[in-house]
Amino acid sequence: MITKVTCALIEQYGRVLVTQRSETMPQAMLWEFPGGKVEDGETEIACLIREIQEELNLRITPVQRLTPVVQKYDDKTIELIPFLCQYNGGTIKLTEHRSYHWVMPQDLTNYDWCPADIPIVQEFLELINEQRT
């Protein structure tokens, strides 16, 4: 069974939002793009909007689906589905995470990422470089 998980690359003023998982979550203390598991009967986009509202109190619009990553962990296999997202409003209130940073793209590789996020960071950096050339 593969668990579908969506995650949001929320951009604002040239930075992207990254969140750190708490001590009590699976993949504890690692950095990720916020999001969560798709519920039965829910679309990926509805899931992401709901999760970002619940976890961060932010309103977003997913605008571009990037390449999903299948990752096996000890207890489960996930398909992590990333979306580039537009920030629409709200002030961050953390309900689950330990912390968050707004990060310049060139600094993204300095974080200790959940394994599934590493290819997503790479794809995001390639996209940004294409936009610049």
Ligand SMILES: Nc1nc2c([nH]c(=O)n2[C@H]2C[C@H](O)[C@@H](COP(=O)(O)OP(=O)(O)OP(=O)(O)O)O2)c(=O)[nH]1
């Ligand atoms: N939200 C999110 N989860 C990620 C990312 N990368 C990554 O490996 N994951 C993993 C961590 C978790 O094992 C799973 C997401 O589930 P979740 O965030 O809803 O975790 P949860 O605390 O509800 O987990 P669980 O106890 O119900 O198993 O995907 C990411 O960028 N964003």
